[in-house]
Amino acid sequence: MDFSSRFSRRTFVKTAVTTAEAATLVGVLAACGAASGTGGTSSSTITLTYWDWYVSQAPWVDNEIKLFQQAHPDIKIKKITQGTEDYDNLYALAFKSHNAPDIAMIPQKPKTNIQVSQGWFMPIDKWANNTWKARFPAGVLHEGTNTFNGKLYSAPLAGTSPWVQLYINNKIFRDAGLVNGDGSIKLPKTWDDVTHFAETITKKSGGHVYGLAFGNSAFNLLQWWMQVFILGAGSPGGAYDLDRRVGKYTYGTDRNYTDFLTLFKEWKTRGYFYPSSMSISDEVARAYFVSGKFGMTVGGVWNQAEWTQHNFTDYSLTTLISPTETPKGYFPVTPGSNGNGVFVGISSQTKHPDEAWAWFDWLYSVEAGKRWVQMGEDISIFPQNNDPAQVKFKPFAQFVGLSKLTMNEPDPNVRNPQTANVELQAVKPDMGDIIAGFYTGQIANIQSALSDLADRMQKAQDDAIKQAQQKGYKVSAADYTFPDWDLTKPYVTKPAQS
Template sequence: MDNQFPLPGPTNLTPLPPANGASPVPSGSKPLPAPEEASPPPPGYRPPSAAEAPVVKPSLLKIILPIAGGLLLLGLIIFFISRLLAGGPSESRQVTPGQATTLTYWGLWEPVQVMKPLIDEFERQNPSIKIDYQLQAPQDYQDRLATALESNNPPDIVRLHTTWLPAFASNLLPSPANTISATEMSTNFYPIINRLLVVDTQVYGIPLAAEGLGLFINNTMFQQKSLQPPKTWEDLDSAARALKDVDALTGKINRAGVALGNTTNVDHWPDIVSLMLFQSGVNLYDPKGEELETTLRYYTQFVTKDHVWDDTLPSSVVAFANEKVAMIFAPTWRAREIKEINPTLAWRVVPVPQLPDSDVINWASVWFEGVPRNGKHPKEAWTFLNFLASAQAQQILFESAAKDREYPQPPAHKAVATIAQNNPVIAPFVNSLESARSFYTAGNTQDSATGLNARLIKYLEDAVNGITLGQDVAKTLETLNQGFRQVLNQYGISSTGRTGQ
């Protein structure tokens, strides 16, 4: 299977011990037979009289009775001991709070009230396991997670971004044989999920959602200009120029056409530029060539040539909510922010533009839940993750998130994502997942300054800014190429033979 990242080979794991309170029973064992009772005395038998001297002979009855009694006693002892240790197959055993295993779960983004219905259902189905969900602050999370994973007492379940796997794969325990398989992942989840999380048939974690990019457009502005949503990049360029409004005297942009072209106030610009590079066929493991230069020049021309956006405007999401720009690129979670800023704004989401006569390519950014290798309860933790991989669990979470914020992220499970398409805001994101790509340039991953994403994004930022400022293009792109290759090599990531995930 073609994977996004190289990981250590399969590790021979020590078999997990039996569940608490269980004891292995030898196969093929049978209950002991009941001892036979002594036969009644024959008719006409009478004991010897007192006057007769009895003749002492060995009595078969006296021999059998002690043996039979001993066998009966031994059988009862074995029976009750085995029942106490293993319990009968139809026995209903109640778990007291003292017997339950509590799993510590480090989460991000989702508040406790959203996760509660999901956790409640799992605990109902698994009364011997309790979940202690601890919402983590995003700031410095990657550093805190790295410290925890290297310790002897990490959380039982943690949330990670897929781009962190080159750094943390050796600290994670892949799914055991009795939980979700690579085949089930391939069947139930989108191709991008399998490329990111399945390596050599080993499943490294379970995603609850899969985020992407959509094109947010202002309905009123498009109607005023009698424009249709752009389907190609050429359409988008034309629409942006038609929609912009510039002060005739000062040249100041009153209303921007689209938020593209720089790195200072375009939210999610690393994801947008990475998407454009993928669509152009650039190999991000070894970025070079005419396609790289053409794509970066095209991105910057929205500022340098078309003047449909500049750095005097607010950040793109805020500008869109305040009707300062007609189009922006953003993930689903920005929809809530837009509505909170301007509840009466008329807007919608459409698919991102594509290149004509080319394969459809979209973008994805995926968080997932993993099990630390040094955790105290790996079997129970994977029982929980196996539940999270089910359509039932992802449906519960989607419905809970929808009540909390109206625009939840698209579920990672395909069956549930199909249901989510009924929400017109989420539908374009769901439809994009089948053709999505991803890379280590995903934005908003809370990387530390020395993290893989942060370092690659810095090289990409310098290249975009260098072209905008008119610096030597050849030198700018060579620095980008060398920087990418150096960082990827430090993480053991190959730069040959692949053009993206």
């Protein structure tokens, strides 16, 4: 499945965090006046317009701009952050109006190959020689993700890691006696651990503190819980994808799905969940977590920057919670794909390509990647930057350490780059809707609902393949089937023999 249909880290930050005043369409385009060639503050200074949607990561971007401009005093970066879901449409309109920013985060829709075919971005091969490419790990720059018709257009910024985690309020765990002999916090490893810990917190507090909670009013985030709890059970499709061992959606035939959702509902029935979880937002839930209303919640690394701003650091995190002590699978990742395959691109409309490349190259430097980790933003695409021992902030060091729980999965894009042209349409109700319906009692037969979802997802997949075939692309269901995949070992995808 391509990254546009999987909820990635960067997607959430883009949609869940907004600027204080969302830019209007007219205002944004007006602000782009310098985008494609307007001079800077003097005749010897060139101003580049740069777009992103990084709000919580703004300190890293701002610091990189400061350092870049110190090293390149003849280039000024004019940053415009679009903290809005309209980014994709705004970029498309800017390009159509010949006001595209010189360099920008690549929109998530349409797919990157379509943007390239429509001429939105220029290839960077003029500058990105073999030495430049060699700084990246093997396999992240490949046809169908950031390379099209043999030309490179972008590269990943973030490395691969479990993108959702179970967060633990340390004080609540200490108050409930959930500590080891040395005083350290007991981190749950299994489904039974979570059940026991949630029960302990709820009962020992006399019902004043709950074991678990989430916020689901603004965004349906319940799929996150499935990702944390289902992958280690040996169900690699998780909440979003098909099982690539068989090339099909197995929600209705893999009993792990029914087992986990039955347990999830049981946690509610027993009173372990904060009662208003369905009616509060994720933002409110994060604030309630800080104030100690519950002990465990599921979220991503983007929470950490916000909590640090509020001086809340007394928490821990873990992930890959499994039915058994030893997981039967890991967080499946495809380096260079799933939302990490592209970051920024240089506009085909820029009048300053060499200067735009200088800023592009700076963002992709190993040094900038090191600061990306040290400032607590995310995993770096460069493995040498991801040493937990070099991270001072303990919760983020824990996150960096979780990268060992990822495992390379089969990549249809590597096997057959033409699968980039398979456009899977969104299916509703989706997994999040099914979980919400079951949790609230609107769905009584979860097995039937999961089977129906699998059938609808499979039809969407089959239809997408058929449509790509009708357009002349050589793709088939076999491109998504890898029967030799061992979930406990990294998979090396080989291009199909032509």
